[in-house]
Amino acid sequence: MTGGSINLVMALTLGVLYSVGFYLILQRSLMRIVIGTVIVGHGANLFLQLAGGPPGRPPIINGVPVEEMTDPLPQAMALTAIVITFALSTFLLALAYRSSVLLGHDEVRDDVEDRRIRRLQQRLSEDEDDDSETDDQQEAVR
The missing domain is CATH 1.20.5 (Single alpha-helices involved in coiled-coils or other helix-helix interfaces)
Structure with a gap:
């Protein structure tokens, strides 16, 4: 990646991750919903890392020129997205387990x-x- 542009392979990878994740989220099985949520979370993390641009120098004031510094915000947002995805997948796994114990299956009913x-x-x-x-x-x- 040069000049802050995204290449075609990464754009297709993001598209596939998001489409597969959303397809699985729209299913009736809670396990598929959990897997879809995790895949969408991975897509969000990849997107945030790509939005950060190419690697640069550490953002330490008076250490390097401003033009060479990397932006720490996408990395912080990716860490936040990882925590949110983990918490949501843990909650959904608990729901799936409870549903399988009470009903014998994990299908979401109308x-x-x-x-x-x-x-x-x-x-x-x-x-x-x-x-x-x-x-x-x-x-x-x-």
Whole structure:
């Protein structure tokens, strides 16, 4: 990488990491969600390291010229992302374990309340369609 630009291989690697991670997060199995979260976390870390640019000298004042210093912010953000990914994956693993103990599987089920709201919305949209058809028929008679 020269001049702060990102090369094609790293861009494709980031794209693959993010797409595979988000695909796994959208699955119903909690283990796949955990793996997807970890993969997205790795993609975020790689992105932050690439955003930091090429390696430089340590950012010590009066030690090196400012132009040669490396930016410490992406490294600090990558460390923060590692901690967040670890905490989230630990929490999701605990949920998956608890789900397998209580239910015998780790599949995420639909919420009963979500189904009720979806059926209500479908009924309301069907009623609106019926009302609009009745209005159209009445206008055609006039």
